[in-house]
Amino acid sequence: MAKDPKLHAPLSRRDFITGLTVTLAAAGAGAAAMTPLLRAREVPSLDAFLQQHYKRLTAEDKKAIFARLEASIEKTYGVKATIGDPPPMDGVEFAYALNIGRCIGCRRCVYACMAENNQSRDPQIQYIRVLQMKKEGRGIDIESSVHDYPQEEAGDPNYYYMPVQCQQCKNPPCVKVCPVKATWQEPDGIVVIDYNWCIGCRYCEAACPYHARRFNFAKPGIAAEDINPDMAYLSNRPRYMGVMEKCTFCLQRTRKGRYPACAEVCPTGARKFGNLRDPNSEIRRIIEQERVYVLKEHLGTIPKFYYIFAK
Amino acid sequence: MVQFFFHGFRSIFHGSRAYWIWVASLLALVLLGLNAYARQLAQGLATTGMGDEVSWGLYIANFAFLVGMAAAAVMVVIPAYIFKDREMHKVVIFSELFAVAAMIMCLLFVIVDLGRPDRFWHLIPFIGHFNWPGSMLTWDIIVLHGYLFLNLYVCAYVLYTTFHGRTPRPSLYVPVVFLAIAWAPTIHMITAFLFQGLGGRPFWNTGLIAPRFLASAFAAGPAFMILVFTILKRMRAISFESTLIDKVRVIVTVSLLINIFLAGSELFAEFYANSADAVHISHLFGLHGESLLAPWIWTSLGLNVVAALVLLSPVRSNPTALIASCIMIVVGIWIEKGLGFIVPGFIPSTLGDFVQYVPTLNEIVICIGIWALGLLMYTIFLKGAIPIVNLQDSH
Numbered sequence: 038m039a040k041d042p043k044l045h046a047p048l049s050r051r052d053f054i055t056g057l058t059v060t061l062a063a064a065g066a067g068a069a070a071m072t073p074l075l076r077a078r079e080v081p082s083l084d085a086f087l088q089q090h091y092k093r094l095t096a097e098d099k100k101a102i103f104a105r106l107e108a109s110i111e112k113t114y115g116v117k118a119t120i121g122d123p124p125p126m127d128g129v130e131f132a133y134a135l136n137i138g139r140c141i142g143c144r145r146c147v148y149a150c151m152a153e154n155n156q157s158r159d160p161q162i163q164y165i166r167v168l169q170m171k172k173e174g175r176g177i178d179i180e181s182s183v184h185d186y187p188q189e190e191a192g193d194p195n196y197y198y199m200p201v202q203c204q205q206c207k208n209p210p211c212v213k214v215c216p217v218k219a220t221w222q223e224p225d226g227i228v229v230i231d232y233n234w235c236i237g238c239r240y241c242e243a244a245c246p247y248h249a250r251r252f253n254f255a256k257p258g259i260a261a262e263d264i265n266p267d268m269a270y271l272s273n274r275p276r277y278m279g280v281m282e283k284c285t286f287c288l289q290r291t292r293k294g295r296y297p298a299c300a301e302v303c304p305t306g307a308r309k310f311g312n313l314r315d316p317n318s319e320i321r322r323i324i325e326q327e328r329v330y331v332l333k334e335h336l337g338t339i340p341k342f343y344y345i346f347a348k
Numbered sequence: 349m350v351q352f353f354f355h356g357f358r359s360i361f362h363g364s365r366a367y368w369i370w371v372a373s374l375l376a377l378v379l380l381g382l383n384a385y386a387r388q389l390a391q392g393l394a395t396t397g398m399g400d401e402v403s404w405g406l407y408i409a410n411f412a413f414l415v416g417m418a419a420a421a422v423m424v425v426i427p428a429y430i431f432k433d434r435e436m437h438k439v440v441i442f443s444e445l446f447a448v449a450a451m452i453m454c455l456l457f458v459i460v461d462l463g464r465p466d467r468f469w470h471l472i473p474f475i476g477h478f479n480w481p482g483s484m485l486t487w488d489i490i491v492l493h494g495y496l497f498l499n500l501y502v503c504a505y506v507l508y509t510t511f512h513g514r515t516p517r518p519s520l521y522v523p524v525v526f527l528a529i530a531w532a533p534t535i536h537m538i539t540a541f542l543f544q545g546l547g548g549r550p551f552w553n554t555g556l557i558a559p560r561f562l563a564s565a566f567a568a569g570p571a572f573m574i575l576v577f578t579i580l581k582r583m584r585a586i587s588f589e590s591t592l593i594d595k596v597r598v599i600v601t602v603s604l605l606i607n608i609f610l611a612g613s614e615l616f617a618e619f620y621a622n623s624a625d626a627v628h629i630s631h632l633f634g635l636h637g638e639s640l641l642a643p644w645i646w647t648s649l650g651l652n653v654v655a656a657l658v659l660l661s662p663v664r665s666n667p668t669a670l671i672a673s674c675i676m677i678v679v680g681i682w683i684e685k686g687l688g689f690i691v692p693g694f695i696p697s698t699l700g701d702f703v704q705y706v707p708t709l710n711e712i713v714i715c716i717g718i719w720a721l722g723l724l725m726y727t728i729f730l731k732g733a734i735p736i737v738n739l740q741d742s743h
Binding site: 047056059063071075160179182210213217218219236245248252 | 355357358361378387391394396398403404458468476478484486546547548699701735736739
């Protein structure tokens, strides 16, 4: 084949001018189109942009990062917060039991959770969702449940109330699907998220069978007076726009021997929390002696959140 | 090399008034999309209609559809390379170029769906923390990029050598073509696995999803190529014998029938057993409470069935009827993949909540922008490639 002169002809002046005009106009308009970025709600700093995965941080890295985060919290909210990193305790695997026979659906747990864990108030993010189900009829049936019942309907003896939150599965589908390992299971069974590593693809949210994960669709909005200054890196420190978050069994409390906020606030004693590996613990007694069940057992997720029917 | 790119620029800058109106309109839509995306970056995904219940929407729907369109290029490549069909060989490059444009659109649809696109580097193996082989999303990233580069290589090599008046050496690209043929089904299969592997989402958790994805893609993709080939022929840009369209039409017909059969099989299993999990499909079809999706899925089903009837009847040899049924197939399958597959998987939510999904204007503009960019890229590819391909044919 010979070279075709047509293919190698020079560019005509007319075509050049037309093409250049369109290209320049597009480039100019493109720059103009990007102007909404000037009003970005959140811009990551270079340090934050380059920050490595939690598990790859040295003790020194962590110290510097926590200090940077504390400084930024003080700057944003005027609150002196401490960001800790309590390690999982040896020989401890946390589990939860919730007595449906006692829950009155008052939602105190929902709000105590928010106060403790610094969730966004505007838009509101809640980790616990209380399902209301009519006793007569289908009984415990998630499909026909209602979660947005008015507050004054709480405590109706004709209904069961079943709070659902992260089940801290032993076999968590959310962890399996994460493309960047931004979420993982700790040795004490708690599934955590590195808010600085999550890319916000929401695959974990699609994988979770319990509606336990929440996404920050907008920049989290929380008033300075609502901030709980006792924070941990893997749990209740302030979140970013565009990342996932979830219940961490209040690890900033429970790893120091305290109860989760939801268990502590419950007025009926429906919520029990403890160490699954301690044969003498209350949680072990409940699981061994009461009528317990777990949600969606057939999925093989092995929740460590047990529901009980008891007085 | 410089000459090659100079030829590209010259071809792109040389066109009729209609061409410039087409390019300028696409550019305008791209810019509108860019503006909408800048707004989304600034204010977060709250600018979309998605929420914690329906957490994937139009972006992922378009992504799933376009992966299929890209994979479907193989249905023109197979006859050309495996069955050595000479007519197919004339147009095969246009199909491969579309695969490239479609793959780029796919990747853009994933990027606009990310909450933190600035952390994209976390996905890079070794530098980031690539969860392979655990996460199906990492598999998808590998196969999508692989397919993109395989097609890009074949197109670039064939065009470059032809441009310089040489015959492409088969040993340097035919093995890659065969690899791409084997690769094509995997991109759509793995995209299906992404959904069907989720035990907590019964609507997706069925082994029929991957075969359905392939069948629907092999109907919609070639249907789209029929439209492209016909338009290019009418513009007198390329020439081929009309038997070529007949061959592609057979592929479309068979794939469409298989797709309808697979969907029907799934509908039967769901509705006859009527288990608790059938609530997703009942809701989708508007049989369980109010459903915004119902009009869409009925439209999609109607378009697919009518198109199948047209393609099975003698009317099919009428060009207008064929074009109409191709449009019906592309639109019908686009609905089936998005509003008929992605969204109903989330309704009801895993806790039985029926939250409807309505995309926002901003979200729709971003989608239109990506489509416009894809079509613009495809236009530019064609503009550069057609003179080279025609040169090859004239020898």
